[in-house]
Amino acid sequence: MTTSVRLDRDGPVATIVLNRPESLNAINIDMALCLRDVTEALAGDASVKAVVLRGEGRAFMGGGDLKAIAAAMDDPRAVIETLIANFHACVRTLHRMPKPVLASVHGAVAGGGLSLALACDLVVAAANSRFVTAYGRLGTSPDGGCTHVLSRALGQKKAAELLLCGDAIDAATAERLGLVNWVVANEDLAGQTGRIAARLAGGAxxxxxxxxxxxxxxxxxxxxxxxxxxxxxxxxxxxxxxxxxxxxxxxxxxxxxxx
Missing domain, CATH: 1.10.12 (Lyase 2-enoyl-coa Hydratase; Chain  A, domain 2)
Structure with a gap:
């Protein structure tokens, strides 16, 4: 595994850390491959009873690595297909993983970052979190299971509003809509994440x-x-x-x- 994704262990709790802080943890092919591999490994590890997913630096994830895609504009399809295939493999594993997964988010939770957070069973958000689908600004449709989860969580009309209008929502609104479970002060995010993860790991x-x-x-x-x-x-x-x-x-x- 490269440094774009780090895995930390604390007893039965495994924490996946998105580790490209200089680019707001924007997902590129390397990160997608690492996420695919680490989630598959954790899904089959009986010693892990709860998984946490968080981002290093100023944001959870700012979306896809658009610079990497732009650099391949002579053949963007090959880059995008590889990126999405491995990202979707990770999303499938998170949804089907036979143990609870907790997203711990802060700052930008955008595009693929929103899809990644929604693929987790529970979400705890810092008060400074901002959630945005972001796809419309790029002239593309969503990926990462975003339409699947949003339509079921919010209903067709509200999901369409978020996806078609593309307005960002704050943490309090996300909690009211049922997209996150808890909103905590920025400085309390790590502590509350640890407490929730320990509680999940202590379950049957x-x-x-x-x-x-x-x-x-x-x-x-x-x-x-x-x-x-x-x-x-x-x-x-x-x-x-x-x-x-x-x-x-x-x-x-x-x-x-x-x-």
Whole structure:
């Protein structure tokens, strides 16, 4: 892995750091390849129980590396296809990863950066965060699953407003719209991120994986099929050691200590 992406570990919490601060962490082919590889590795690492995604420097991510694309204007399609293919592989992995993923964002959360944050299960945002789709200014359509998530989170009309008008929204508005879970003071972002990540890592792994799968498939299911899926996952979780620990902790009136 090159320095465009750094991986930090703190026990069961793995933190992916976007590490191109000089360019507001704009995503280029190298970063996309690194994100693809590191997310795939973490998805299969049973010792990791929660993943954090954050950006170094003044922003989470300012979007795509337009200078790199402009430098290849004699054949931009080849660069763009490689970039999007690997970026989308990362996005798919984040959505399907069988463990909770927390985006910790600040500053610019633009274009692909917005898509990347929305691919995470939870988002904690510094008060100085600014969210913008940015694609319209480039004369292009969105990528990174942005249309998929925004249309489901906001409905077609509001999603169309953000994508077609391209106005930036602040952290408080993003929280009101349901795009982020928490807004904290800029100086509290690191501390609050750590506390949330530790809480997620302390949960039952099978239960967290089941929640992610059930939430992902719910919009496509009928009530009957979703009830069947919930029953199947509940029974599967009930066979784990974590379920036994949860029951014992409830009876003994103490916090559970999941494996």
């Amino acid at each position: 792994a099978a239960a967290a994986s089941a929640v992610k799968t059930l939430l992902a498939q719910a919009p496509l299911q009928t009530l009957d099929s979703q009830l069947d899926a919930e029953r199947a996952f509940f029974l599967r979780c009930a066979e784990t050691a974590d379920f036994a620990e949860g029951l014992n902790a409830f009876i003994e009136q103490r916090p559970p200590r999941f494996a």
